[in-house]
Amino acid sequence: NAGVTQTPKFQVLKTGQSMTLQCAQDMNHEYMSWYRQDPGMGLRLIHYSVGAGITDQGEVPNGYNVSRSTTEDFPLRLLSAAPSQTSVYFCATSKGLSYGYTFGSGTRLTVV
């Protein structure tokens, strides 16, 4: 049981490049989310999904795209990377409202 697997762990991009952050879970959780963590700002929600085929925007969705074709996978796409997207990105899953979220180990992304 791997839990929540995020890849890659580190990435450096040039401004304007695109990339996909991968998130996979083997716990059959319906809820999946992407957060970004910046110093002094806590974690902010980018996009989330309440089940396969259903996604919605969070607090800071601009510049990011998501899809949820299966229960297991929830990739985050950066369409055209900008230095403001330099951050640590976390994928998180939950099996229900009263349960906390289980987090992946994070991806540190630097855009130069």
Add this chain to the structure above:
Amino acid sequence: AQTVTQSQPEMSVQEAETVTLSCTYDTSESDYYLFWYKQPPSRQMILVIRQEAYKQQNATENRFSVNFQKAAKSFSLKISDSQLGDAAMYFCAYRGPGTASKLTFGTGTRLQVTL
């Protein structure tokens, strides 16, 4: 929109002592969930404790307990018998009712544990 406030950017505690981290939140809901997460230097987010708003009894997990004051919208975390391994960032988080509810985090409190 719900907001979560952690007014202590940094706290320090001596090993074996007790420390309390503060958290307040703003919501118009009556049914919701509150969480404390720990983030050590490894950056992994670890769930420490959770509280359902409809439960009056304060949650406890070993050395960790909460003081949940619903009317005051306060949710503090008490760490007893502090250990060096407790040094980390601690985040308070709120989750509202409804199937599309999201987790809203505070800005965190950095806890140092000294000998």
